[in-house]
Amino acid sequence: MSLILDHVSYLYEAGTAMEYTALRDVCLKISKGEFIGLIGHTGSGKSTLVQHLNGLLKPVSGNVYFNGADIHDSDYNKKELRSKVGLVFQYPEHQLFEADVFSDVCFGPKNLGLDKKETELRAYAALKQVGLEDEYFYQSPFDLSGGQKRRVAIAGVLAMQPEVLVLDEPTAGLDPKGRDEILDRIAKLRDETGMTVILVSHSMEDVARYVDRIIVMNKGQIMFDDKPREVFRHYRELEAVGLAAPQITYIMQALKKKGLDVDTDITSVEEAKEAILKALKRNGGAV
C-alpha cells in the first residue's frame, strides 16, 4: 500500500479574480503502516491536501497514485478508493443524519454494497473500536455528548475498514479529556490493525506524542517532512510560521542554555525526564 502525490498543485476559483493557490507543487509518499502528523497553520493547505488523498479534489496539475494507479484515470474506481482511504472531516459529527447511532455507522459499509450481515458486523466492530458502549447503539446520535458524537462519526468511517485513515482535526472543539481519549483510541487502533494513520492538526503538542513522522505545511507547500525530533529542531522556523514545538522542547533548550548538558532532541515528557536525569548524573548531581 502506498499513496503518492506527484507535484500536486491546486487552485481555488481558478480563472477568476479570486484565484487562490491552496497547494503548490506538493510531493509526498506515504507508505503502509506509517503514523503521520500533518501540521500547519489555518489556511496552510492541510485540509485541501487530505481531500486529494481520496480523490475528492482533483489537482490542477500533478498526479495522485494509490498502489501505483493514477486515481484520476477515467476507469479508476473512486468508490473503492474512498473505502480504502477513509477520510474523517473536521467536526465529523455534523454529518450524522440517521435516526439511531447504529444505522448511521452502517451507512458507509452499506454504500460499499456489502450484505446486511457483513454491514452490521462491521458497524458493530467499528463502534467497539471507538469505545462506544452498547447502550448508546440505538439512541439518536443527536442525543449524545459532543465527544460521543465524534466517536460515532469516526466509527462511520472505520466501518468501511480503510487501509489509510485520515483524520482532519479530530480533536477540534473537544475538552482535554475528550481530546486525549480520541487520540489514545486512534493510537491504539493503529497498533492493533496496523493501518496507516494521518492525523491533521495545528497543534504540535497533540501529535508529537503519537506520530513517527511529521509533515509541516506552510502556504500550500511542504516545509518539513521528517521525524518529530528532527522537525522540532527547527523550532525557530516553526514559530515564524505561527506554529510551535511542544513545550518540552523549549524547556530542554532553556536548560541547555543554562549550562545543563541535556539532549534537546526530545519529544515527550518521559524522554525529557530520562535525559535530565542522565545529564544530572553526568554532572555528579551538582548543577
Added chain:
Amino acid sequence: MEEQSEEADSLAIWAGCRVGAGSGPVGNEENMLREITLGQYYQTDSVIHRMDPRVKLVTTVCYIISLFIVDNIAGYVIAGVFLALVIRLSRVPVKYMIRGMKSIVFLLIIAAGFNLFLTPGETIATFWKLKITREGIRLALFMAIRLVFLLMGSSVMTLTTTPNNLTDGMEKLLGPLKHLKVPVHEIAMMMSIALRFIPILLEETDKIMKAQIARGADFESGNLIKKAKSLVPLLVPLFISAFRRANDLAMAMEARCYRGGEHRTKMKPLIYKKRDGIAYGVVLIYLVLCVAVGKILL
C-alpha cells in the same frame, strides 16, 4: 469549546450584517467569498461603487421603467448609451456582464422566437406554416434588446453594491413606510441575514456532501427516486446545521440586547453627497429624454 467557536462565528456574521458595506473580512468571510460570489459583487473602486445605494436602487427602477416606456430605435439607442456609460464608469469588466447574460440565452431565444413568428402583420417570409412579419421582427428585436438591457442594468447594481449596502439602502428608502406600521428595519435585517447566510449554507452543503461522498454516498447515479433518497444524508445535516446556526445567531443578538430598529444608530449612516445629487440629475435628464423621444417620434 465547539460551541464557543460556533458562537464566535455567528457573532461575526451578525457584525458583518450590521456594519454593512466595506466591513472587510470578518472571521473567515474572506475564505467563503473565495468559494462563492454572492450577488456577484465585483470588488473595485469606482464612482458607481461609491455612490449611495439609494441612488443606485432608484436609478435601476427608473431604468427598468424607461425600458418599457420607449418603443422606438432612438429610445433604445439612448438607453444603450446610458447603460454603456454607467458600465464604463463602474469599471466592471464587460465580460462579467456577458457572463450574466448566459443564464437568459434560452429565455431570450424563446421570447424572440414567439414574437418573430406569431405576430400578425405584413408577411415578409414564410417557412412551412410559420410566417415572419415586419412587425414580428420589430417586436422580437425590441423584446431581445429590452431583456438584455434589463438584465445588464440590474446586474450593474448588484455588481457594484454589496448585499449589505443594498439592504441598507432599501431600509432607508422604505423608511417612510414605518409610519404605516410596516416593520421596515426588521425586514431589512432579515434580508441581510438571509443574504449573509447563503454563502455559509452553500459552503456547509459542500462540506457535508464531501463528507458523505467520503463515506461512499452517491449523489449522481440512479433514477429519480434513488437520487431523491440519496439527498437525505445531505439534507438532514444541512437542516440541523441551519437551525443550530440560527439559534446561535439569535442568542448572540440577544446577548447584545438587540431590540430591533428602535433608536438604533448606524456605524456608517447613509448620507447623500454631491455626486449622488448629480446622479439623480442625470437620471432625471435621461428619463425626460426617453419620454421626449417617444413623444416626438410618435
